[in-house]
Amino acid sequence: ALFAGSRLLRGYRGGHVVIRFALGGCTNRPFFRIVAAHSRRARDGKYLEQLGCLDPLPNAHGERVAGLNLERLRHWLGCGAQLSRPAEKLLGRRGSGRGRGPGSGAARRGSLPLPAGLAGFLPLHPMTVTGAERLRRRAQEAAAPPADGPAGPGDAP
Amino acid sequence: MAALGAWGSALVPARLSRVARALWGWRARRGLVQDAGTADEGKATKPSFEDETVQNLLYKMTGLNLQKVFRPVKKELKPPKYKLMTEAQLEEATRKAIEEAKEKLIMPPVLKEREPIDDVLAEDKFLEGTETTKYVFTDLTYSIPHRERFIVVREPNGVLRKATWEERDRMIQIFFPKEGRRVIPPVVFKDEHLGTVFRQDRHEDILNMCIAQFEPDSPDYIRVHHRTYDDIEKHAKYDLLRSTRHFGGMVWYLVNRKKTDGLLIDMIQRDLLDDATSLITLYHMLHPECQSAKEAKERKLQGVDLIKVFVKTESQKEGYIQLALQAYEEAMATSTAS
Numbered sequence: 136a137l138f139a140g141s142r143l144l145r146g147y148r149g150g151h152v153v154i155r156f157a158l159g160g161c162t163n164r165p166f167f168r169i170v171a172a173h174s175r176r177a178r179d180g181k182y183l184e185q186l187g188c189l190d191p192l193p194n195a196h197g198e199r200v201a202g203l204n205l206e207r208l209r210h211w212l213g214c215g216a217q218l219s220r221p222a223e224k225l226l227g228r229r230g231s232g233r234g235r236g237p238g239s240g241a242a243r244r245g246s247l248p249l250p251a252g253l254a255g256f257l258p259l260h261p262m263t264v265t266g267a268e269r270l271r272r273r274a275q276e277a278a279a280p281p282a283d284g285p286a287g288p289g290d291a292p
Numbered sequence: 293m294a295a296l297g298a299w300g301s302a303l304v305p306a307r308l309s310r311v312a313r314a315l316w317g318w319r320a321r322r323g324l325v326q327d328a329g330t331a332d333e334g335k336a337t338k339p340s341f342e343d344e345t346v347q348n349l350l351y352k353m354t355g356l357n358l359q360k361v362f363r364p365v366k367k368e369l370k371p372p373k374y375k376l377m378t379e380a381q382l383e384e385a386t387r388k389a390i391e392e393a394k395e396k397l398i399m400p401p402v403l404k405e406r407e408p409i410d411d412v413l414a415e416d417k418f419l420e421g422t423e424t425t426k427y428v429f430t431d432l433t434y435s436i437p438h439r440e441r442f443i444v445v446r447e448p449n450g451v452l453r454k455a456t457w458e459e460r461d462r463m464i465q466i467f468f469p470k471e472g473r474r475v476i477p478p479v480v481f482k483d484e485h486l487g488t489v490f491r492q493d494r495h496e497d498i499l500n501m502c503i504a505q506f507e508p509d510s511p512d513y514i515r516v517h518h519r520t521y522d523d524i525e526k527h528a529k530y531d532l533l534r535s536t537r538h539f540g541g542m543v544w545y546l547v548n549r550k551k552t553d554g555l556l557i558d559m560i561q562r563d564l565l566d567d568a569t570s571l572i573t574l575y576h577m578l579h580p581e582c583q584s585a586k587e588a589k590e591r592k593l594q595g596v597d598l599i600k601v602f603v604k605t606e607s608q609k610e611g612y613i614q615l616a617l618q619a620y621e622e623a624m625a626t627s628t629a630s
Binding site: 145187193195196197198199200201202203204205206207259263264266267268271274 | 419427463478
């Protein structure tokens with residue numbers, strides 16, 4: 136399939152298939168399409184296949200709706216597609232103990248030894264954990280300001 | 293004859309086949325445990341809605357009023373088509389009309405209320421506070437049936453859980469829209485607004501809308517249907533549903549709750565004695581331990597005697613039913629005499 140990908144792409148040198156977000160929508164109203172495309176293409180340009188979508192703004196029920204065509208995702212990952220940073224955050228990190236089915240895939244193994252990405256499709260990206268801890272630390276420092284000087288970062292070993 | 297010309301339009305078979313496919317899909321779907329279970333129990337312990345005998349009885353009671361089944365549905369205005377036919381062609385056309393009417397009268401399934409989904413797949417406590425709203429992920433693979441689709445919710449507190457039935461229905465309608473169904477159910481299905489619908493005698497329309505909008509095992513579907521049947525029973529408006537596909541479901545509901553008196557009176561008043569006997573046979577099938585059932589089995593009663601025994605033992609409105617029976621017998625006597 137990588138061969139088929141490069142066939143569609145006359146005139147580019149190198150590059151690989153990535154699964155990333157293509158931005159669409161209107162002013163102050165973003166909408167992402169989760170897309171398998173060549174890395175050298177424009178962000179919103181010609182893609183190989185659309186694998187889903189994500190609406191970053193919460194709807195009337197307070198939820199952010201995302202659809203993922205897992206079967207085709209698995210196909211492209213099997214063909215060797217890379218994931219972009221936000222796609223990794225959403226789906227999880229490839230290469231570290233993957234093989235977990237999509238989040239509700241009836242628990243093919245009993246328990247998940249590694250935490251799974253936001254959607255539970257692949258294991259978690261380490262930046263998510265780090266980002267979460269940074270946020271929490273910042274929130275703590277904002278809430279309990281200079282009074283806690285000496286006892287600052289208490290729980291980070 | 294103009295009415296017969298009207299059903300030549302193409303829209304009707306398309307709608308029929310879609311409805312029929314949706315309904316047949318229900319019977320064939322794997323997720324429906326009830327079919328497998330009740331096929332074995334069947335007549336031995338407790339007959340279910342899907343049994344052949346039960347379905348035959350209900351179908352006989354539904355009646356086949358061609359004028360009502362093919363009554364003009366509000367579509368775009370087209371001039372009527374007139375066809376010149378011989379007697380043989382007319383019979384052929386009537387026969388085909390009856391077959392199409394039978395397809396239109398297939399009864400929607402009656403199922404128990406579904407269990408709420410409550411399954412947590414992962415708890416990632418360190419994700420707490422990173423997001424402010426929840427994420428709903430839907431699997432968009434085209435070839436899996438909707439019942440087996442993966443729909444998960446990632447809450448802002450880090451918990452990854454399966455979506456509830458309402459969330460599932462909403463997401464499936466967003467990504468795989470079905471005709472006649474809305475993402476957010478219309479306000480007319482709330483209890484306070486159902487009264488207005490009933491006052492306008494539009495029970496059949498609201499039931500059709502309910503079938504299009506909700507799944508048969510959702511609590512909303514069951515609630516709307518039960519309210520409709522209760523209202524019909526309260527005001528004795530049985531004839532509204534008589535030649536429609538909802539009649540079977542209504543009879544099933546009433547017989548299970550033993551509220552059959554009004555229906556019996558209505559049938560006797562319209563001279564539908566066969567329907568009355570099939571109603572009582574169904575009652576005996578469902579409640580074999582009641583006294584009239586035992587008597588009927590012992591003495592092998594038929595027709596009017598069956599009704600009389602039933603009236604004496606089981607009914608609450610004995611007086612009314614006796615009066616109706618008397619009136620019927622007098623009418624029979626005068627008609628045979630004259």
